[in-house]
Amino acid sequence: xxxxxxxxxxxKFGVNPMANLSDKSSVIKRxxxxxxxxxxxxxxxxxxxxxxxxxxxxENTKVDTKNxxxxxxxxxxxxxxxxxxxxxxxxxYDYYGNMGPDKKGSxxxxxxQPVIPIDMKGGDNIILRPVVTSMWQNNLNxxxxxxxxxxxxxxxxxxxxxxxxxYGFGPVLVSPSGSSGYFGSQQTGGGVTGVxxxxxxxxxxxxxxxxxxxxxxxxxxxxxxxxxxxxxxxxVTHNAWTFTVVDxxxxxxxxxxxxxxxxFNIGKLVxxxxxxxxxxxxxxxxxxxxxxxxxxxxxxxxxxFAFPE
Numbered sequence: 001x002x003x004x005x006x007x008x009x010x011x012k013f014g015v016n017p018m019a020n021l022s023d024k025s026s027v028i029k030r031x032x033x034x035x036x037x038x039x040x041x042x043x044x045x046x047x048x049x050x051x052x053x054x055x056x057x058x059e060n061t062k063v064d065t066k067n068x069x070x071x072x073x074x075x076x077x078x079x080x081x082x083x084x085x086x087x088x089x090x091x092x093y094d095y096y097g098n099m100g101p102d103k104k105g106s107x108x109x110x111x112x113q114p115v116i117p118i119d120m121k122g123g124d125n126i127i128l129r130p131v132v133t134s135m136w137q138n139n140l141n142x143x144x145x146x147x148x149x150x151x152x153x154x155x156x157x158x159x160x161x162x163x164x165x166x167y168g169f170g171p172v173l174v175s176p177s178g179s180s181g182y183f184g185s186q187q188t189g190g191g192v193t194g195v196x197x198x199x200x201x202x203x204x205x206x207x208x209x210x211x212x213x214x215x216x217x218x219x220x221x222x223x224x225x226x227x228x229x230x231x232x233x234x235x236v237t238h239n240a241w242t243f244t245v246v247d248x249x250x251x252x253x254x255x256x257x258x259x260x261x262x263x264f265n266i267g268k269l270v271x272x273x274x275x276x277x278x279x280x281x282x283x284x285x286x287x288x289x290x291x292x293x294x295x296x297x298x299x300x301x302x303x304x305f306a307f308p309e
Contacts, residue, residue, distance in 0.1 A: 072240040075276045075306050076269040080204040080234035080242055082115070083127045083158050083168045083195055089114045090304040096286065096294035105140035107294065109133060109149075123160025127168060128153070135183050141292065149184040151175040154193050154210065169194040172210045174224055181221030188215045189224025205233040225253040240269040242278070252290070259293060261286045263300060276306040 078084035092111040099105035116128040133149035152175075156168030174189035189212040197206025208230040214223050227250070234244045244265045251258040265282030280302040286294045 071308075072269050072271055072276060073236060073238055075308055076236045076240040076242050076267070076278065077199070077202075077204065078308070079267075079269070079278055079304060079306060080236060080244065081166070081197065081199065082129070082208055083125075083156050083166060083197070084115070085117045085119075085125050086309070087114070087116060087307040088304055089307075090302055092302040093300065094284065095299045096284075097298060098295040100140050100292050103295070106138045107140065108136040108138070110135075123162075125158045126170075127156040127158055129155070133184075137182060140182075143182055145180075145182065147178050147180065147183040150177050150189075156193065156195060164199045165197070166199070166206075167194070167196045172212060174212055176217050177221075181218070185217075185219070185222035185224055187217035187219055187222075187224045189213065189226070190215050202236045202238075203233070204236070207231045219254070223252065223254045227251045227253070242267040242269070242280075244282075255290060257290045258288055259286070259290055260288045261294075261298070265300060265302075267302075269306075276308065278302075278304040278306065280304070 075086070078086045079088060090111075090113055092109075092113065094109040094111070096107045096109070097105075099107060111131065111133045113129060113131045116130075118126040118128065120126060131152040131154065133151070134146070135149050136146045138144050153173045155170035155172065157170050158166060158168035161167070170193060172191050172193040174185075176186045176188050177184035178186075191210055191212035193208070193210035195206060195208045197204060210228050212224050212226050212228075214225050217224075229249045229251075230246060232244065232246045234242055236242050242265075244263070244267070246263040246265070247260060248263065249258060249260045261284050263282050263284045265280050267278050267280035269276055269278045271277075280300070282300040284298040284300055286296060286298065289295050
């Protein structure tokens with residue numbers, strides 16, 4: 001509301017400047033009326049100015065969107081950390097080709113590997129990582145079929161280091177696969193596992209490894225005397241894109257052979273109704289392999305559900 005000129009006020013409210021000033025009662029009443037009306041107008045005007053100064057709903061929405069991006073970036077960084085204190089459930093699909101003596105076989109693998117942290121207070125945690133793998137073999141040495149590979153349970157005790165560097169260690173157990181022997185070793189394995197990593201800004205890099213020994217069972221389809229290693233580097237952008245390079249290697253002491261498969265993955269974390277979901281796609285290349293194993297290029301796709309506190 002705008003201010004009024006004195007002439008406007010006089011005209012609208014009938015104040016006559018030539019009125020008889022001897023009538024003190026009339027003058028006092030008129031002055032009080034002017035004061036009350038002026039005060040009322042100033043209050044209404046102040047309310048209008050205050051309301052105009054408040055941010056609009058659109059501006060508040062922009063702020064909320066920015067905060068969501070910050071949260072998504074932090075969740076993506078935790079997903080790049082294999083021993084992060086956050087529950088996550090990845091569903092991973094891998095395709096491998098050029099298998100068998102004639103290189104005409106292929107394998108499709110579906111892996112489920114939930115990460116379950118247990119709070120030990122004081123910043124220390126125990127991380128449980130069960131790995132359940134199902135496989136579809138196609139024309140591998142004349143065999144085609146579906147079955148389950150070995151089930152692995154990785155456990156890590158991760159103390160609070162108070163720095164960007166993290167480490168963890170613990171026992172690892174491997175169950176035998178099915179009785180056919182087509183999908184993995186029929187032996188039971190046990191050993192130790194460890195991880196060492198560092199986090200610098202958008203970077204997370206380190207190495208996971210475990211050593212297992214055979215605890216018994218039929219070794220015709222492979223033994224559990226293995227050394228597994230997985231160096232990795234991940235870069236997370238401010239808008240929650242993740243670029244990862246991984247080498248998954250396994251050396252078998254009985255075959256004296258190593259398998260090395262390299263992965264380059266690109267992922268994007270999206271928040272769906274407060275549920276962060278990371279979508280990943282990538283390519284793989286198997287450089288060294290056991291006789292009849294996969295060689296050359298393959299593919300990976302993964303979807304991970306994250307449950308931050």
